[in-house]
Amino acid sequence: MRRYFPVVALVLFAFALPPLAAATKTAFLLTQATMSAYYALASLGLCALMGYAGQISLGQAGFFAIGGYASSFISTRNLDLLASTPFVRLLDLAGLLVRGTDSYGAPLLSPSPWVSCLCAVLLAAGVAALIGTPVLRLKGHYLAMATLGFGIVIEKIVRGTKALGGADGISGVPAFTILPGLEVTGGRSARSANFTIAWLVLALGYLFLVNLFGSRSGRALRALHDGAEAADAMGVDTARYKLKVFILGAVYAAVAGILLTHYNGSIGPGEANAMKSVRYVAIVAIGGMDNLGGTLVAGLALNFLSLRGVFGSLDDGVFGAVLVFVILLAPEGRLDLFRGKARRTISGGASRGAQS
Amino acid sequence: MSILAAQGLTRSFGGLRAVDGVSFEAGEKRITAVIGPNGAGKTTLFNLISGALEPDSGRVLFDGSDITGLKPYKVARLGLARTFQAIKLSRKMTALENVMLGRHVRSRAGFIEGMIAAPWTRGEERSIREESMRAIELLGIAEYRDKETGSLPFGIQRSVELARAIASEPKLLLLDEPASGLNVRETKALAGLIARIRDRGISILVVEHDMSLVMDVSDEIVVLDFGKKLAQGAPREIQQNKEVIEIYLGEEDA
Numbered sequence: 001m002r003r004y005f006p007v008v009a010l011v012l013f014a015f016a017l018p019p020l021a022a023a024t025k026t027a028f029l030l031t032q033a034t035m036s037a038y039y040a041l042a043s044l045g046l047c048a049l050m051g052y053a054g055q056i057s058l059g060q061a062g063f064f065a066i067g068g069y070a071s072s073f074i075s076t077r078n079l080d081l082l083a084s085t086p087f088v089r090l091l092d093l094a095g096l097l098v099r100g101t102d103s104y105g106a107p108l109l110s111p112s113p114w115v116s117c118l119c120a121v122l123l124a125a126g127v128a129a130l131i132g133t134p135v136l137r138l139k140g141h142y143l144a145m146a147t148l149g150f151g152i153v154i155e156k157i158v159r160g161t162k163a164l165g166g167a168d169g170i171s172g173v174p175a176f177t178i179l180p181g182l183e184v185t186g187g188r189s190a191r192s193a194n195f196t197i198a199w200l201v202l203a204l205g206y207l208f209l210v211n212l213f214g215s216r217s218g219r220a221l222r223a224l225h226d227g228a229e230a231a232d233a234m235g236v237d238t239a240r241y242k243l244k245v246f247i248l249g250a251v252y253a254a255v256a257g258i259l260l261t262h263y264n265g266s267i268g269p270g271e272a273n274a275m276k277s278v279r280y281v282a283i284v285a286i287g288g289m290d291n292l293g294g295t296l297v298a299g300l301a302l303n304f305l306s307l308r309g310v311f312g313s314l315d316d317g318v319f320g321a322v323l324v325f326v327i328l329l330a331p332e333g334r335l336d337l338f339r340g341k342a343r344r345t346i347s348g349g350a351s352r353g354a355q356s
Numbered sequence: 357m358s359i360l361a362a363q364g365l366t367r368s369f370g371g372l373r374a375v376d377g378v379s380f381e382a383g384e385k386r387i388t389a390v391i392g393p394n395g396a397g398k399t400t401l402f403n404l405i406s407g408a409l410e411p412d413s414g415r416v417l418f419d420g421s422d423i424t425g426l427k428p429y430k431v432a433r434l435g436l437a438r439t440f441q442a443i444k445l446s447r448k449m450t451a452l453e454n455v456m457l458g459r460h461v462r463s464r465a466g467f468i469e470g471m472i473a474a475p476w477t478r479g480e481e482r483s484i485r486e487e488s489m490r491a492i493e494l495l496g497i498a499e500y501r502d503k504e505t506g507s508l509p510f511g512i513q514r515s516v517e518l519a520r521a522i523a524s525e526p527k528l529l530l531l532d533e534p535a536s537g538l539n540v541r542e543t544k545a546l547a548g549l550i551a552r553i554r555d556r557g558i559s560i561l562v563v564e565h566d567m568s569l570v571m572d573v574s575d576e577i578v579v580l581d582f583g584k585k586l587a588q589g590a591p592r593e594i595q596q597n598k599e600v601i602e603i604y605l606g607e608e609d610a
Contacts, residue, residue: 208471215470215477216484219457223446230444233406234524235432235461244467290448 040299045252067254169268447506
């Protein structure tokens, strides 16, 4: 099946690139390639929401930050002083806490990243459900403005909250032990393994979406794209489907935010910045809108170049320019770059029905 | 036996009574047509029945249950499918995918099941595809099934929409001016098609401006004028009704 080809490619690259990089002495590139995979994951979530279901969101960075911040906040709590309280003892007995020492040698007793990760995903999904219910009644520009506003609010909250580190953000975020010996962490010795983890997670995220859009629910989502009227008439509860895909996009962003934060060991308010949201939109747009493969390639490539500093101080400007360029040339995302076929061959057709 | 009954339906826009106390019944496994000159309230009446608009007063009974003011997606789940005068297809989906959407009410696989491609949903997905292909073949558009509908000729798009509605195996099919934008030959073919759909046991209510289509194919005709029901009867009766001739047929070269 051709649509599963990118999944296979991602899995192959996940295992093949680290030894290749080591052999060519370019292993230092794996760090940015790892980070790019997480940003690409957040872009795929937006691709489902915006490209396929046609619901634009300029708040994707907000959900990314909610995930990253929530998981780092929870996993950096030190419950050592409360260790004797029944609640903490219960958590400990349930295996939900991990022990360690901070940089001064003092004992640490913190919630396991599995716990913080789960809480962060649930929080992002909850916020998406809460915001999405009223906001998804809006269309087009209005939806864009509302989600943009949401993203700005999230940035102001994380920047202005002392407990979240203000402008510095949260650092000292612990490694996320997925399996014994397999950690999401930025240490040099774990570089290859983390590249593999990130690309496998991306492959899994991609696989879920390919499956979805080949399914009954996926068709209902795609039918929302050109106005929900037809979907409604065919028995699709459109409000519900819009909310579901909005939550899906938020969860993708949150998972990306969580994993990247544990990988970097820190997160700052810049992740919630509106310009980051614009990036995700630009990536989906240049990827071809309802094109998972294009979004995947664009997300990996543009983020990698950006993280390598190729765009220099013009970084945000490049993404903004890309967006303008795509919207001007191919507002429906049909940039022939990724499709290579002439479109709208019979353009006179649909206008005939407008009469009377 | 009637499948659909409108009882005293009224809907105003501002000071204008677009539909004014209209009552009629549509018989089971029959083709009922609603006709009238432009502005007679046909489309408003259509929207009141399909749930797209709520009536100010009156009731709509469908297959024994009151569907007045019910949202379109709920009406659809009860077995009422519709087409649109200005075609509404998902332009970027293929013809087959659009028709498969018609099976939505006849299937149940959920969101998460879709994401993980749950093995137990495969049978359902296969039957969605088969039933959709059957509808596509009935309409004779099999050669277009893998084309994105946005690139298809207008007449074919109309057929895809019809196939989508039929794929849902409705009890009642609502057609909103299906002949609009079609040429004479296409309209003739459409008439044959509508009769064939009726013969498969599906009741049809068609709102139409085009007299040739309606007179050929209808079992029963309801005539609207200025929001009110002017006449109801078999095509021959309607053709001989003086009032109808005056307000409607006289204007056209029918």
